[in-house]
Amino acid sequence: MEKNTSFRAGFVAILGRPNVGKSTLLNKLLGEHVAIVTARPQTTRTRILGVVNGEGWQLALFDTPGIHKAKGPLNRRMVDTALGTLSEVDVALVLVEAGTGPGGKVEVGETVRWIVDEVKRRRKPAVLGINKMDRAPRETLLPVIEAYRSLFDWADVVPFSALTGENVDRLAEALARHLPPAEAPLFPPEMLTDQAERVIAAEYVREQVMELMREELPYAAAVEVQEFDESERREDGGLVRIDAVIWVERESQKAMVIGKGGSMLKRVGTRARQRLERLLGAKVFLRLTVKVEERWSERVEALRRLGIGP
Numbered sequence: 302m303e304k305n306t307s308f309r310a311g312f313v314a315i316l317g318r319p320n321v322g323k324s325t326l327l328n329k330l331l332g333e334h335v336a337i338v339t340a341r342p343q344t345t346r347t348r349i350l351g352v353v354n355g356e357g358w359q360l361a362l363f364d365t366p367g368i369h370k371a372k373g374p375l376n377r378r379m380v381d382t383a384l385g386t387l388s389e390v391d392v393a394l395v396l397v398e399a400g401t402g403p404g405g406k407v408e409v410g411e412t413v414r415w416i417v418d419e420v421k422r423r424r425k426p427a428v429l430g431i432n433k434m435d436r437a438p439r440e441t442l443l444p445v446i447e448a449y450r451s452l453f454d455w456a457d458v459v460p461f462s463a464l465t466g467e468n469v470d471r472l473a474e475a476l477a478r479h480l481p482p483a484e485a486p487l488f489p490p491e492m493l494t495d496q497a498e499r500v501i502a503a504e505y506v507r508e509q510v511m512e513l514m515r516e517e518l519p520y521a522a523a524v525e526v527q528e529f530d531e532s533e534r535r536e537d538g539g540l541v542r543i544d545a546v547i548w549v550e551r552e553s554q555k556a557m558v559i560g561k562g563g564s565m566l567k568r569v570g571t572r573a574r575q576r577l578e579r580l581l582g583a584k585v586f587l588r589l590t591v592k593v594e595e596r597w598s599e600r601v602e603a604l605r606r607l608g609i610g611p
């Protein structure tokens with residue numbers, strides 16, 4: 302049989318500051334809510350693989366935690382995860398946000414310079430993705446592109462919107478052009494992600510805690526699925542029973558997550574369950590318990606048990 306030499310496949314790390322839209326992009330490319338998204342920074346805590354197939358290529362993309370000057374063990378592990386992923390991939394996709402500052406000025410932040418230095422140090426080709434173009438006036442795009450072009454010899458620069466999907470196809474194709482030739486896809490074509498359903502279930506609960514709760518709570522919570530019972534699951538639906546624990550660091554936080562008469566926990570549970578039912582295509586019985594584990598975010602064993610960190 303003749304070899305198909307034009308096929309390309311490889312790994313890409315999506316890197317950027319917190320909140321630039323890395324997870325939104327992964328989900329848009331996959332057409333599925335695999336990575337949780339919230340309006341808050343530092344949502345993603347682990348790396349998440351998504352596999353995207355195109356005409357003559359396969360992209361294995363890692364969504365990563367936002368890179369920032371980390372304080373504390375949890376955040377340091379998150380940043381280590383992101384930078385560690387960079388060393389394992391063929392191509393880096395560095396994301397920034399469209400839009401200019403006051404007076405049309407473009408501020409290239411310290412963190413982006415740091416990310417670019419890491420990319421240079423590892424001699425990786427990098428594509429610059431300028432996200433959120435839907436909310437930036439067109440005429441501001443050019444100055445943004447120019448400001449970032451002077452920073453690095455980008456393999457490509459693509460403005461896009463992960464939210465609306467504008468130019469997302471072009472971005473995927475730009476990435477695919479810089480992948481190494483491959484004889485075959487790296488993953489079976491039907492594979493979407495490396496995230497187990499029970500892990501996504503825990504993340505969906507955390508997504509609602511992060512979205513609905515204020516102040517420090519989004520950062521003091523972790524979710525662990527302790528039971529994922531599929532015995533009543535059927536080809537055409539059926540029921541999945543899930544028991545999950547929301548870990549917080551203090552009794553006062555536990556009271557806040559539960560809310561008056563259990564109202565907050567109920568909201569979290571209802572919204573997470575609706576998302577899960579859509580993902581699993583089954584009815585979901587979701588039982589949530591809130592427990593205190595003091596300083597879990599500072600303890601390596603707890604972080605490891607919760608699947609956070611390298």
Ligand SMILES: Nc1nc2c(ncn2[C@@H]2O[C@H](COP(=O)(O)OP(=O)(O)OP(=O)(O)O)[C@@H](O)[C@H]2O)c(=O)[nH]1
Pocket residue numbers: 317318319320321322323324325326337338339340341342343344345346365366367368432433434435436461462463464465
């Ligand atoms: N207007 C607009 N908003 C976007 C776009 N992409 C993402 N967002 C919003 O930006 C916020 C952050 O999105 P995420 O995808 O969670 O960002 P992230 O880079 O994964 O953030 P971390 O996981 O915290 O590093 C959410 O409120 C998204 O809805 C976009 O193209 N346009």
Ligand SMILES: [Mg+2]
Pocket residue numbers: 323324325336337338344345364365366367
């Ligand atoms: Mg994210």
